[in-house]
Amino acid sequence: MLQQQPAHPQQRERARRRCEGTAMGAIALDLRPGLGIGPFTLGMPICEAFAQIEQQPNIYDVVHVKYFDEEPLKLDTVISFPDHGFHLRFDPWSQRLRLIEIYDVKRLQMRYATSLIGGQTSLATFVAVYQLFGPTYPGIYDKERGIYNLLYPGLSFAFPIPAQYTDCCNDGQAELPLEFPDGTTPVTCRVCIYDSSLGKKVGVGSLMDKATVPPLPVGSLYMEEVHVKLGEELWFSIGGQHVPFGASPQDVWTELGRPCGIHQKQVDQMVIHSASDPRPRTTLCGDYFYNYFTRGLDILFDGQTHKIKKFVLHTNYPGHPDFNSYIKCNFVIHSSDFVGSFPDESSSKHCITASTKWEQVKEILGDCGRAAIQTQGSTNNPFGSTFVYGYQNVAFEVMKNGYVATVTLFQS
Template identity: 85%
Template sequence: MQRSRRRFESAAMGSIMLDLRPGLGLGPFSLGMPICEALAQIEQQPNVYDAVHIKYYDEEPLKLDIVISLPDHGFHLRFNPWSQRLRLIEIFDIKRLQMRYATACIGGPSTLATFVAVYALFGPTYPGIYDKERGIYTLFYPGLSFAFPIPSQYAECCQDGEAELPLEFPDGTTPVTCRVSIYDSSTDSKVGVGSLMSKACVPPLPAGSLYMEEVQVKLGDELWFTVGGQHILFGASPQDVWTDLGRPCGIHQKQVDQMVIHSASDPRPRSTLCGDYFYNYFTRGLDILFDGQ
């Protein structure tokens, strides 16, 4: 299923510039970040990230990646469905995104990301892998790969281990990248298009991280956070929770049941909100409900 939204009709479409960090991330998006943090980054720049599509598999939500797609800028953010952490960044339309690496730029409408240009910017590397079925040659660097479409008449010169780098065809042309993948470089996996996409793994959590912290529950009594050691008692005040868990990511009022509101025996005003409210701790996967009375 795909959810999409568009915030401002007048927002400009087209190329933006983001810092390319091989093995680490792209612009404000870092590999391993929770999906809630990525969405917060997008929300902070509504004029830049105007069109946002969120895609997931309705029938089995833990089977396939959760994908945040930014079509105006030609890239996807792929999140592991279990941990909801960023495992792979894919640039699928290099003309819509200009990437800055060190002091040079590549991509966008004016700087073609050709094989020769990529090789000159990132330096020599081992020969890549040629996918005969897709007609794609993938060049790998640590935490970074570039996929190039190869015309069928030049397929023979791109066999694994036989291509001379940088790749140029007999007619003097050089292929232009059709996809860039950014992934964790702590493993030796080669990540690219097709089956190679599944090899991208979420980087390990940093030492002391509270993300996916084990929480023990004592029904009707308390929650105990095993890493931080906090005890949240049922009946605790908002001030107590704020002191123990820190500032919440969001605060939202609770909606009440529409059928209850419209029942003849209910004398309350016909509003969808009540006095109860939530503290939202998205990075902990936790909402805490307070009695508004």
């Protein structure tokens, strides 16, 4: 069962997939220090993680998605596997995997080389970890939490230290492997897997925040800036493509390649507000979309002229019904104050991006009056309505938390 769970006192849940079954025993996943575990690789977009989950429903049959409902960019978006005791933590802005956190080592076995550690049968004790992964430098002792962090490149183990044995740690200068005077050795309570390219030390508490996403491969189109000139065109910063209003499907194929999907447009529910369009409302119209899910973009063509009439840009925020349908579009909208060529970085304060909240949009473009209320059906949308605000050449769909869910571009 896959659920979205806002990290908020008033929690709401949405079941996207349900596979009935009992809790399973510990599974074994290949551990790759600095790279990932099992099918999950550091730096992967959240949509790829969901794709891996969907491919193995018998293993990942209970999945929770957690996020901060009011400020989704403030905290990680987390995919949690309660049956298997681990989290995937995604950077909230780029929506890429920055940290894998195993919080219940008894529920998950890790396979490293030809050995297993963790689970019910192979306790991840300090001595066992040290024997499997080899010598390393003294770790970091967190006095406040009573936790000793043992660090390897791209991998850390947290061990709780009983109060009577804190002297054994001696500010991180413990004898390794760590054994207590009574002959026992601590068992790890948490394992973190992170990118080690920057040499940062990652562990529990504040050390967990030091994990960053690995750099994108050279030439990657992920999070490519898509610049908008209102009423004119889109410009893609990495590929250099220009896609203007009025372009044909052939033009779009040439610039952006084959679309991920094509579908006929449903009737425009907002047409009733347009006095200039007397067409009767029917279930379908002749217009059709090119869907570029991997770019976070839809392109609407006029069914008669076969020319672009609208662009729809998606921010892919959790808490919206379309979450995980599109990769986040990293758009930059230059306000109508600018004419001619695209403005330089000095004018960035006048730009609207996927991170810009609605109050900031109004400061840039001015007040536009009351919003239209948009719903996607009360039975399949537990997140409630969104609000659509229209300006010349652009409309913003705004979520209740004030973040923009979609931007629709058109020519007035």
